[in-house]
Amino acid sequence: MISSSKIQQDARGTPVSSCMPESLDDYERALRQFQSYFGDPTVTLAQTLERDPEFVLGHIFNASAMLMMTERQYLPDVLDSIKNAEALAHKSNDREKGLLAGTRHWMEGRWDLATVVWDQVLAEYPRDALALQFAHLTDFFLGDAVNLRDRIGRVIGSWSETTPGYSYILGMQAFGLEECNQFARAEETAMKALSIEARDGWSVHAMAHVLEMQNRYEEGQQFMRSRVDDWAPGNGFAFHNWWHLALFHMEQEDFVSALQLYDEQILPGESDMSMQMLDASALLWRLHLQDVDLGDRWTMIADLWARKTPAENGYYAFNDLHAVIALVGAGRLSEARAILADLQKAATDNPPLTAMMARDVGVPAAQAMIAFAEQRYDDVIDALYPIRSIANRFGGSNAQRDILTQTLIEAAIRGGREGLATNLLSEREVHKPFSPLTRRFKKRLLQ
Ligand SMILES: [Fe+2]
Structure with missing residues (x-):
């Protein structure tokens, strides 16, 4: 039982069980790093926990932050942090117990249940x-648009403008609104967030999505470039915002700029981060579909994914698909088939949730990519068409x-499936009516 005289609170008035006063300051710094992607919260927390090993919230934060990387390689360290926190259960408050329970659910593959438990904490x-x-x-990893918003x-x-970190809450809401196709409200919310904190990369990202979905690619390019000093230098999420900028260039058939961004910003060197590697793979695949000469770029990204196999295979289907894409792009089909297996x-x-992600979307999508490489276009269509409307189930x-x-x-x-191609392009033109890229697809159909 914690006596009321010992109750401490963070900057938003949320209770934190007994810890050193400096640990609370560190917590605020790590939280800001986690929200803004400027700096690494796990580095900050490691220093804090060395000094204050009984800081239970620090252990929980550390565990969950590592889980958010969606890579199996972090699980041993996650488990250590969870065990450290569980050993301090007698000193923990209800909030921390709830956070910890959610973190354990996540580690054991029940990502959906983790969000339920965290929502109970939020209640x-x-x-x-x-x-x-x-x-x-986690809503993002689950492709759960409604909860991203709601x-x-x-x-x-x-929350209000006087609550520390309010812009980041607005940024999350803006992204959720956008994924639910409420573009006007998403834009208004993202811009409000940016008026509070211009360096909020998640709100910049929400705006990038709004502009992408509405095919405002010229405006998108200007938006991203005019604010680049706010969201790029030193930001751990910048590679993804650069990826969005590359998409705006792609819509204009400006493949040279897209490739330049790939080389200089999206994957300027080696990486061990699946999230960065999947953006790189996805951009190269989009360019590959347009017959753009990619030089030897597939080699490096395929090598990076190959380093992660077989250890990461089957952990998160969304990552696996992008590993398959890179290996297929490099012509390494046997390695791609090993990931598919x-x-x-x-x-x-797998546990039911991640098994579903693999079964419903990951497997057919990976089969489609391999079939594409083998020019079995009917098989690509048979694999992809049925999953179009449920593909959100594997996240992203x-x-x-x-x-x-x-x-x-x-x-x-x-594959000469003219009727299907015509209909799919008709559908696309509704969303992207003046896009040179859409016109390019149409031109290829008529050739
Ligand atoms: Fe995005």
């Missing part, structure tokens, strides 16, 4: 920025999952 402590950020990111809506009444195994052996954003539709269109064109 008591709606200004728990940590619970909100973990749950929001989880924020459930608590935002308890592990995905198929995950579809039966609408913009990221467009890679499946673009592959489907190109397979229909190359």
